[in-house]
Amino acid sequence: MLSGLLEVAPDAHAGDDSGTSRILPGESAGEQAVLDDAVNLAAMTAVEDSELLIVEPELVWELIDRSNVLARNLLRLMSFRIRAANALLRRRQKLGEFYRQLSLNDGLTGLYNRAWLNEMLPKLVARASQDGSPLSLVMIDLDHFKRFNDTHGHVAGDAALAAAASVIRGALRPSDFAVRYGGEEMMAVLPDTSAQLATMVAERLCQRLREAVVFPDMRLPLPHMTGSFGVASLAPGADERVLVAAADAALYRAKEAGRDRVCF
Numbered sequence: 001m002l003s004g005l006l007e008v009a010p011d012a013h014a015g016d017d018s019g020t021s022r023i024l025p026g027e028s029a030g031e032q033a034v035l036d037d038a039v040n041l042a043a044m045t046a047v048e049d050s051e052l053l054i055v056e057p058e059l060v061w062e063l064i065d066r067s068n069v070l071a072r073n074l075l076r077l078m079s080f081r082i083r084a085a086n087a088l089l090r091r092r093q094k095l096g097e098f099y100r101q102l103s104l105n106d107g108l109t110g111l112y113n114r115a116w117l118n119e120m121l122p123k124l125v126a127r128a129s130q131d132g133s134p135l136s137l138v139m140i141d142l143d144h145f146k147r148f149n150d151t152h153g154h155v156a157g158d159a160a161l162a163a164a165a166s167v168i169r170g171a172l173r174p175s176d177f178a179v180r181y182g183g184e185e186m187m188a189v190l191p192d193t194s195a196q197l198a199t200m201v202a203e204r205l206c207q208r209l210r211e212a213v214v215f216p217d218m219r220l221p222l223p224h225m226t227g228s229f230g231v232a233s234l235a236p237g238a239d240e241r242v243l244v245a246a247a248d249a250a251l252y253r254a255k256e257a258g259r260d261r262v263c264f
Helices: 031-035 057-066 068-103 114-131 145-152 154-171 195-210 240-256
Strands: 003-008 021-023 044-051 135-142 177-182 185-191 227-233
Touching: 031 057, 031 068, 057 068, 114 135, 114 177, 114 185, 114 240, 135 145, 135 154, 135 195, 135 240, 145 154, 154 177, 154 185, 154 195, 185 195, 195 227, 227 240
Parallel strands: none
Antiparallel strands: 003 021, 003 044, 135 185, 135 227, 177 185
């Protein structure tokens, strides 16, 4: 490129989705197409009046044979472009991972969401089965949540969900996982935790939820901010569906027994 400005569209046939790039005076394009003997299908458009020096592939190879300096310059140029491409890939990977993590978290409570559970619970079950280690679930349902919404409004209902999530997250170990299962249902996934220990965790959560303050400005706990808890542990040969079903059945028993309690 001697003068002017070119825009280069990505080569769709090569799966290039890097977006439009620009070539400024002193820069060049097409070396890779020469070196790997491939057709360059990238479309170049002159954005303004431009002056180009076009070198045919045969002449490029002849110049490479004649001059080590040209060969070194080409290698340096290709190395620079590889480094730039790798840096772009790393940025995209980090950005992709950032958005992936966002997609696995519930926006209201900050807990993991159902998509995370669907992806990770089978892996946790497989690891527990392979290692012979215990794995337990605590299924949580906020009691009479519809009544809470009807009485205090949906904004207050969102505050109650956030408060409950904070209680659950704050009472778990760093190795445990808190999940919003859906609506007012939440879940604690407890790796390396026996049924007895999981029941103790659920009892602690039940007590702390009873004491949770939904409206900080009132400085009073709401006595009806309670939850029903169902505990289940992974049985030999069971999969994640069986485990979740067992926790759900235990939750149903807690609700049938009067709510605000833990059942296994």
